[in-house]
Amino acid sequence: MQVQPALPAAFALLPFSTTFSTTFSTMLPMTDILTITMNPALDVSTSADKVWDMHKLRCSAVHLHPGGGGINVSRVLQRLGASCLALYPAGGLNGEQLQRLLAQEQVPGHCITIEGETRENFTVHELSSGHDFRFVLPGPNVAPAEWQACLDWVSALDPLPPYVVASGSLPPGVPDDFYARLAWLAKARGSRLVLDTSEAALAVALEEGVFLVKPSLRELHELTGRTLDTEQQWCEAAQQIVRSGQAQVVALSLGEDGALLVTADQTLRAPSLPVTVKSTIGAGDSFVGGLVWALNRGASLEEAFRYGMAAGAAAVLSAGTALCQAADVDRLHREVKVASVYGA
Numbered sequence: 001m002q003v004q005p006a007l008p009a010a011f012a013l014l015p016f017s018t019t020f021s022t023t024f025s026t027m028l029p030m031t032d033i034l035t036i037t038m039n040p041a042l043d044v045s046t047s048a049d050k051v052w053d054m055h056k057l058r059c060s061a062v063h064l065h066p067g068g069g070g071i072n073v074s075r076v077l078q079r080l081g082a083s084c085l086a087l088y089p090a091g092g093l094n095g096e097q098l099q100r101l102l103a104q105e106q107v108p109g110h111c112i113t114i115e116g117e118t119r120e121n122f123t124v125h126e127l128s129s130g131h132d133f134r135f136v137l138p139g140p141n142v143a144p145a146e147w148q149a150c151l152d153w154v155s156a157l158d159p160l161p162p163y164v165v166a167s168g169s170l171p172p173g174v175p176d177d178f179y180a181r182l183a184w185l186a187k188a189r190g191s192r193l194v195l196d197t198s199e200a201a202l203a204v205a206l207e208e209g210v211f212l213v214k215p216s217l218r219e220l221h222e223l224t225g226r227t228l229d230t231e232q233q234w235c236e237a238a239q240q241i242v243r244s245g246q247a248q249v250v251a252l253s254l255g256e257d258g259a260l261l262v263t264a265d266q267t268l269r270a271p272s273l274p275v276t277v278k279s280t281i282g283a284g285d286s287f288v289g290g291l292v293w294a295l296n297r298g299a300s301l302e303e304a305f306r307y308g309m310a311a312g313a314a315a316v317l318s319a320g321t322a323l324c325q326a327a328d329v330d331r332l333h334r335e336v337k338v339a340s341v342y343g344a
Helices: 069-080 092-104 144-156 178-188 199-208 217-224 231-243 283-296 301-315 326-335
Strands: 033-036 041-048 063-067 084-090 109-113 119-126 132-136 163-167 192-196 210-213 247-253 259-262 267-270
Touching: 033 069, 033 144, 033 283, 041 092, 063 069, 063 092, 069 084, 069 163, 069 283, 069 326, 084 092, 084 144, 092 109, 109 144, 144 178, 163 178, 163 283, 178 192, 178 199, 178 210, 192 199, 192 283, 199 210, 199 217, 217 231, 217 247, 231 247, 231 259, 231 267, 247 283, 247 301, 259 301, 267 301, 283 301, 301 326
Parallel strands: 033 084, 033 163, 041 119, 084 109, 163 192, 192 210, 210 247
Antiparallel strands: 041 063, 119 132, 247 259, 259 267
């Protein structure tokens, strides 16, 4: 059965192509949280004593993980015991390897097969400095019928899960308004869209409006045009996003300075936890996973913020793209300090 999303006229750019079809089961998967990763990756990580130009780099053994924003969020959700499902387009040998790795981690998923080869991301951890050198590829060109099939599959879910997490970059071929289309679908079906992306895809989706958005300071500056030198300016810019109706919740990532969580009537600040950092890769995805996991369990925003911060901190304890572990999240969430700040 082919189901075309009931999108408003402004979004009805392309009809569903009869040259590409997706078979929907009569028993669609039931889940609490759906993650969507339009540009998944096979994450390859290794280490070397020092990264030099013009030299051969003798590296350690390679570690492979399934990657991409939403896939990483699903990996975290699965470890925390959530009912989740990862939707992603993938193709080629890398796509097959990605599916095998997800199966090994017991992450429920649905793959929309595409013609292009799923990308690789490559990370080298420099042992002498502790720095990570990350090489991120653009991804395959995704044809209109292929990305439309992803929207069709989401539209066919009945009911749509309470939470939909759209995370990561858009690959070549996918229009900038893809996440805006998802935002419209989510609102029309009573689901909460959590968005973690950047550039035009972020700006266009916020015009449609989302439940929660997780920008960085740089992204917040690009969205608002405001100077962001002080905590007060951070809070005011985030509150501008909320007041405009672009998001109900803004989770502002501050890197080493922690994070802010801003709603219409709350402004919360949490500093980073003092942990030994092995890698910062995946900390943001782990934050989103911990936050959404707690919200889905009925936690208050403040308590969910604690779990998000704990998951982000737990992720940096692991090298490469291993992400956080549930025991570390449970231990660290008790150490997170949350306080009301300017504008609360």
